[in-house]
Amino acid sequence: MVNALLINPIYIIGIGLGAAFLIGFFKKGKSFALLVMIAALAFMAFLSFNWLFAFLYSGQQPLEIFTAGFKPPFSINLRMGTEEAFFTFAVNLVGLLGGLYMLDKLKEKGNHAISVFVVLIMGLDGIIMTRDLFNLFVFLEIASIATAGLIALSSERKALGAGFKYMIATGLISGFLLIGIIFAYYFGGTLNIDTLTSANLPALKGGVYALFLIIIAMTLEMKPFPANGWAIDVYDAAPAGINSIISAASAAAAYYALSKILPMGGTLFMRFIAVAGLVSFIGSNLAGIKQNKAKRLLGYSSVGQIGLLMIILG
Structure with missing residues (x-):
């Protein structure tokens, strides 16, 4: 049974992807892109914290999320349990704080760097929540490519x-x-x-x-x-x-x-x-x-x- 006040955890992935695509449409609006990034990361962190609080203090049971209306092996599934809530909250909080710290650097490098930063955090959330091996591989690749791109932000x-x-x-x-x-x-x-x-x-x-x-x-x-x-x-x-x-x-x-x-x-x-x-x-x-x-x-x-x-x- 899921508390009616809890938002489906798949929105952690959805918000990250949506924000990254939205940022890509604005080639010159760097301030707006940064605002979208901070809003997305803050919402992702809030959503994770909300689930963590429910598991620790409201007796919430782990939730299995199935894609396309089917169950494995015909679909990819995600899970949100106490461990997933803790790790996604930690990742999203570090991502939010890191994004705030790097505002000037990301603004200097442009909207593509801002978009890649959001994709990195989304990919890490996917690594944590997925219960499918191939999906794990996909999210690892997303996180690796995004990390390599962000390393290149340095001019050295x-x-x-x-x-x-x-x-x-x-x-x-x-x-x-x-x-x-x-x-x-x-x-x-x-x-x-x-x-x-x-x-x-x-x-x-x-x-x-x-x-x-x-x-x-x-x-x-x-x-x-x-x-x-x-x-x-x-x-x-x-x-x-x-x-x-x-x-x-x-x-x-x-x-x-x-x-x-x-x-x-x-x-x-x-x-x-x-x-x-x-x-x-x-x-x-x-x-x-x-x-x-x-x-x-x-x-x-x-x-x-x-x-x-x-x-x-x-």
Whole structure:
């Protein structure tokens, strides 16, 4: 049962997409575009907070949202539960604060940059709420491309190199993920995360290979040490506001996505995630000690904290 005062969470995605398209129509009205961006991000944050409050204090039950009037495997579905409400609120709040901080920078770069910023936050919300593997891949691609575009906001030459490395790394990660998704669909007969979890994919012939590729891809999304030189370059080259989005919002969305995927493998991959997190936590903190640049130190610190969370998850 859904409280009548609660707005359907799919509007978090709808408002983000709608605002991005609307901003694109105004080529010269930068002030209006910024107003649309702030209004959209504020509404998305309010909607997430409203659901979080309902889950914590009103006994609201998780809501499954099905597209096109069908249920899986014939449709993509989203979910809004306590965890999704918390993570989307965190992402949207960081996005709103980051947008306010970067108002002058975004206005200088124009409406396309403003539109891409909204798309990035929308993509992170989609990563958190989706319960479909291919839909997860799509939202990851949206967020990755938007992030690469925003890195280029910096006028420094090193931003170009960092953006290129980021695109190569995320392209490889997406390749592993997509191949794993294809195998998961072949062996499991569905792309729904919950159905694949209950189907015990590791017990199916070839299913463990699909899980290996998917979990490896999602682990690399966490930018673990030592395979994270490209990520540290991004922290160093990106504008300060984008750094906050990458270290807080993007990391939170990727972490929650990993937590959704991991139960598909049962206990098979738990130890692997814990060890990867331990290596990342220790290695990143040791590497951070030697840094004399604040942005690179922030990068190693963020990766180290995510490693600590991976230990707990594993």
